[in-house]
Amino acid sequence: MKKITVGIIGAGRIGKLHVDNLLSIPEIQIKSVSDVVVNHLQEWASSKGISVLTDNYKDLLTDPEIDAVFICSPTNTHAQIIKEAARAKKHIFCEKPVSFSVEETIEALKVVEEEGVKLQVGFNRRFDPNFKKVRELVQQGEVGQPHILKITSRDPEPPSVEYVRSSGGLFMDMMIHDFDMARYVMNSEVVEVSARGAVLVDPAIGEAGDVDTAIVTLTFANGALGVIDNSRQAVYGYDQRVEVFGAKGAATADNCRPTTVEVSTAEGVSKDKPLYFFLERYTQAYIEEVTQFAKALLENQEVICCGNDGLQAERIAKAAKESFVTGRPVKIEHIEQAEDKVVLN
Amino acid sequence: MKKITVGIIGAGRIGKLHVDNLLSIPEIQIKSVSDVVVNHLQEWASSKGISVLTDNYKDLLTDPEIDAVFICSPTNTHAQIIKEAARAKKHIFCEKPVSFSVEETIEALKVVEEEGVKLQVGFNRRFDPNFKKVRELVQQGEVGQPHILKITSRDPEPPSVEYVRSSGGLFMDMMIHDFDMARYVMNSEVVEVSARGAVLVDPAIGEAGDVDTAIVTLTFANGALGVIDNSRQAVYGYDQRVEVFGAKGAATADNCRPTTVEVSTAEGVSKDKPLYFFLERYTQAYIEEVTQFAKALLENQEVICCGNDGLQAERIAKAAKESFVTGRPVKIEHIEQAEDKVVLN
Amino acid sequence: MKKITVGIIGAGRIGKLHVDNLLSIPEIQIKSVSDVVVNHLQEWASSKGISVLTDNYKDLLTDPEIDAVFICSPTNTHAQIIKEAARAKKHIFCEKPVSFSVEETIEALKVVEEEGVKLQVGFNRRFDPNFKKVRELVQQGEVGQPHILKITSRDPEPPSVEYVRSSGGLFMDMMIHDFDMARYVMNSEVVEVSARGAVLVDPAIGEAGDVDTAIVTLTFANGALGVIDNSRQAVYGYDQRVEVFGAKGAATADNCRPTTVEVSTAEGVSKDKPLYFFLERYTQAYIEEVTQFAKALLENQEVICCGNDGLQAERIAKAAKESFVTGRPVKIEHIEQAEDKVVLN
Amino acid sequence: MKKITVGIIGAGRIGKLHVDNLLSIPEIQIKSVSDVVVNHLQEWASSKGISVLTDNYKDLLTDPEIDAVFICSPTNTHAQIIKEAARAKKHIFCEKPVSFSVEETIEALKVVEEEGVKLQVGFNRRFDPNFKKVRELVQQGEVGQPHILKITSRDPEPPSVEYVRSSGGLFMDMMIHDFDMARYVMNSEVVEVSARGAVLVDPAIGEAGDVDTAIVTLTFANGALGVIDNSRQAVYGYDQRVEVFGAKGAATADNCRPTTVEVSTAEGVSKDKPLYFFLERYTQAYIEEVTQFAKALLENQEVICCGNDGLQAERIAKAAKESFVTGRPVKIEHIEQAEDKVVLN
Known part of the structure; x- marks a missing residue:
């Protein structure tokens, strides 16, 4: 079976929710999680079988095993991380909104387009x-x-x-x-x-x-x-x-x-x-959105909610x-x- | 317009309800009401434009102007009044049940059939x-x-x-x-x-x-x-x-x-x-049942709820x-x- | 029982509807109906027990027996008739809208206020x-x-x-x-x-x-x-x-x-x-609005939908x-x- | 974390459903599955991480690592397997009905009682x-x-x-x-x-x-x-x-x-x-019934649907x-x- 290895950037409420939902998808393996502070996350990460826990999201971007990242950090970091992730050739699932600034969003989407990676935005509804x-x-x-x-x-x-x-x-x-x-x-x-x-x-x-x-x-x-x-x-x-x-x-x-x-x-x-x-x-919608994202990557289809x-x-x-x-x-x-x-x- | 003149036998709750509903049907004229005691009914009857008020239902049966009677008296009187009314060639609307005794009901229905009058039973639902x-x-x-x-x-x-x-x-x-x-x-x-x-x-x-x-x-x-x-x-x-x-x-x-x-x-x-x-x-069902009874008489159709x-x-x-x-x-x-x-x- | 004698100005669909509903109110007597053409209304009027049929609504306003008028004529006549009716000391039920012009409506309401008659507007809902x-x-x-x-x-x-x-x-x-x-x-x-x-x-x-x-x-x-x-x-x-x-x-x-x-x-x-x-x-709302109008007149209360x-x-x-x-x-x-x-x- | 090791007896539709639901409970580990024919189940079992696949349910009963069995075989085998499982000191989840014979059911329950194991019957509703x-x-x-x-x-x-x-x-x-x-x-x-x-x-x-x-x-x-x-x-x-x-x-x-x-x-x-x-x-009811069964074993509580x-x-x-x-x-x-x-x- 083809597998996708993912990393999660930001382990707040929504990041953890995605982890739980991703665990139910056989084709997904969650390798890494980053957050600004990680000490309190050790037990949680190991109970979920996550092997890498880091306070630097760039570690995920430089890891060649990682196929896709979930950006669940605060909104004001989204655009910057999208650009970096796209340049690192990672597929991206980004929580809504992409940014607080239409200009920044446009800039980020331009990079996504240039790099040819997939970007799904988290409009779960x-x-x-x-x-x-x-x-x-x-x-x-x-x-x-x-x-x-x-x-x-x-x-x-x-x-x-x-x-x-x-x-x-x-x-x-x-x-x-x-x-x-x-x-x-x-x-x-x-x-x-x-x-x-x-x-x-x-x-x-x-x-x-x-x-x-x-x-x-x-x-x-x-x-x-x-x-x-x-x-x-x-x-x-x-x-x-x-x-x-x-x-x-x-x-x-x-x-x-x-x-x-x-x-x-x-x-x-x-x-x-x-x-x-x-x-x-x-x-169910949260489960479905990550299932569909996984499917889009595996079958190289368009995502349902794009940049x-x-x-x-x-x-x-x-x-x-x-x-x-x-x-x-x-x-x-x-x-x-x-x-x-x-x-x- | 063809008109039907009716008499009401028994002016309790259901009898009065039928009076009110019959008043809204242009083809119906309520001429007479009988009850065992009538003194307290004088004002009510006159407010409804009812001209004859009697304590003897037979007065209605002998009145040649009356085409149909509504039997709203206690159940134990129904069968007897049905028979007398049928023999007087009056069409009959009778409240349910026809009687407490199947034998009595059969006997009453036999007379209705012999006399060829219409009988509708008050299953309003x-x-x-x-x-x-x-x-x-x-x-x-x-x-x-x-x-x-x-x-x-x-x-x-x-x-x-x-x-x-x-x-x-x-x-x-x-x-x-x-x-x-x-x-x-x-x-x-x-x-x-x-x-x-x-x-x-x-x-x-x-x-x-x-x-x-x-x-x-x-x-x-x-x-x-x-x-x-x-x-x-x-x-x-x-x-x-x-x-x-x-x-x-x-x-x-x-x-x-x-x-x-x-x-x-x-x-x-x-x-x-x-x-x-x-x-x-x-x-509305109470209005509809008397409307349909009137219609059955006027157009010589079968009643919807028969003997x-x-x-x-x-x-x-x-x-x-x-x-x-x-x-x-x-x-x-x-x-x-x-x-x-x-x-x- | 106190009675109210009413006249209907305009016998189109809504005027006829009001007639039917008013007939079910014991305290109301419909004496007159006016319309611009009345020949075709003769049979209808007589079947409803309406004694006066006229092509001039002023006949209703000059009739001292009439207590109240229902204005069911085209909207562009409402304001004028309201003023005339108020000056003739008739209570008024007027279909909506009062007029197409706020100025005309204000003028009409002023006369209603001066004359102290009641005005109910036909917002049936x-x-x-x-x-x-x-x-x-x-x-x-x-x-x-x-x-x-x-x-x-x-x-x-x-x-x-x-x-x-x-x-x-x-x-x-x-x-x-x-x-x-x-x-x-x-x-x-x-x-x-x-x-x-x-x-x-x-x-x-x-x-x-x-x-x-x-x-x-x-x-x-x-x-x-x-x-x-x-x-x-x-x-x-x-x-x-x-x-x-x-x-x-x-x-x-x-x-x-x-x-x-x-x-x-x-x-x-x-x-x-x-x-x-x-x-x-x-x-039911149409019945209720005329019932409440009648009640407001009989008991000298405020109407529920005023000028x-x-x-x-x-x-x-x-x-x-x-x-x-x-x-x-x-x-x-x-x-x-x-x-x-x-x-x- | 305390863990329960379970075996599944009968891998038909309902047996497989329980496997999927049990996989979502962290405290449960599915070790073994038995069925009368097992060849066609190899791939399925390995995809679910099940290590033992046998055509003899007795293998599950003699395995000291197994704490509980799910009896998902045909109804006419339930009572016998319940008795054997109880005597092997295994807790039991048994699909409904326990048997086609009230006498057999009583006999099976007697053994369950004697051995002091827990028995939950699969009334999922x-x-x-x-x-x-x-x-x-x-x-x-x-x-x-x-x-x-x-x-x-x-x-x-x-x-x-x-x-x-x-x-x-x-x-x-x-x-x-x-x-x-x-x-x-x-x-x-x-x-x-x-x-x-x-x-x-x-x-x-x-x-x-x-x-x-x-x-x-x-x-x-x-x-x-x-x-x-x-x-x-x-x-x-x-x-x-x-x-x-x-x-x-x-x-x-x-x-x-x-x-x-x-x-x-x-x-x-x-x-x-x-x-x-x-x-x-x-x-959800199917998930909940196995979750509650697991809970009853882990916390030594009464099952919600007993023998x-x-x-x-x-x-x-x-x-x-x-x-x-x-x-x-x-x-x-x-x-x-x-x-x-x-x-x-």
């Missing part, structure tokens, strides 16, 4: 079976020409204010997933956005310069309209819904719940709240932020684009 | 749009050859013990609706029943000689099996569900609720309880009671039947 | 039990401080292009219902709107100068955000949903369907489409149209308002 | 989160004293007639799962059953001496009533529902579906069929078969029981 089915229904024409897209995306609780400060803001940190989902299910580019935001959940988020509630309308290249609403706090759990409405009908993906049990009493009829947060809701997907979501996020600040619609074409507009990967 | 649709799907072959019927029928609260004592018992008073529903949606006769009953809601019901909880299995002439469960008390409201499962699929009618509103909070996700009881759930339907439901109820008492299955053919087994009406 | 429950839940604080409002409102099929031409446009003709719903369920004024529109259903609508698909975001006085999406054609039926999301949870009103029947076959699991259109979906409600919805619609044309957000305060901003009624 | 939640709600008193249990259990397609012939019949092969579920969610013993069966799916099943459709009513020690319906063929997929109705309400577990996507078109509104069959529906659970389900199945044949209710106490009625494990 593309691998959720519900949203995947909505996309398929749209592509198969089941709802006809799309007219309206609606995405609801609300977290169960806000992150810490420290996180908010370094997050790049709601549009870049949270809604970027929805911008990617919009492109994914509609199979059409966003050409204009108009954003409204508010601080309704926690004043401290506002003091940190961000919003916690937002509604963004989208105009697509195919003429359709769309709307995304975000909240940092839905007390009933992770609210993740997508609807595409078109000339022949609508496809709607509802929330997922732990059980199907319904309880009827004198007080009313109740069912489970949605699955709590992304780790619960997207368990250009990362870039376009960032451009939309940047436009949304600008629209929120100026109070006016912003065309995506006014946001920098990779020169030649080829689909980068 | 046949006119519920949900169950009607299940029947239509079965008849159209959408679920294929029927294999299994399931009926759940639970009241929100038990009647008074006095009512229980004179009710004829759960099988004759409550489950008789479900026996009719079974024949209606399956479009096949019940040939055998096996009943289990228990006193779980209120010991006083047991002391009155009845059960408050029961499960009855049915075997149909077409080979299918069925099951009905009844409870005198579902604290969450009137639970009325029907499912037909067959070779090509299943059709399921769920409960109806006041609104479609769903509330999601930190405690859970809740929706409305089922509509409280028969007056709420079957509002034989009343008879067969009673035979099944009697068999169920016998099965409950003996602990053994009982074949319906062992219960008396009208001699010639023609469909009586 | 306020009387739908589902939306009423959402409002109550919001008012009772069940969802906490509101953060996001979402309204989906899609018609099953577009009106004729002739209708579109004289309709005042999608924002004034169709979305005005949703603007009123937004104020109703949120119990807060809209302060700003931002509109996007498109011609996706039928190019002829675009040629008539209108859009058939639109998304409008709203900012409320209480800080909340909202979004409304409209389409002139949902092939699966009348799509009418409302969601209020807040600090303590969410309340969602889903579509209503003819039955609860679910059919499971080898092809899939299916249920009924939403009720077809407004006559089916809002049957100011009509005015505010029009101001939002006007702002939305301006936003669509200019591509920029529009503040409602820039749209004319009644001078003294008292709640007009 | 106990580990389904939906049914587990129903049981918890019942135990916590959320539905009050239970009155009615309803279980629907229908396979998507019938097994081969060969399988049917050696299956022990529908009551022992298929409904036995539901008998166990009945005891599990009601937390009460079944005291009487009454069975009805029919051949409606495939005459060949009838010719093989079995039924393909059945309804069984149950009476519980706590006074409650219950009903189970089974079909060998639900064309829309694996139909697995449970409802417990009681004095304070009802808890209902519905089917699970691949996605939450709903599609609305001019033809209707459709959603996914239930997950196809047990491998899809009970994926007595296997025995009681068999007794009910035997009674159901007898009831079906005789047409009469059968009391479970008339079926053999382990002498001392202690809870065997």
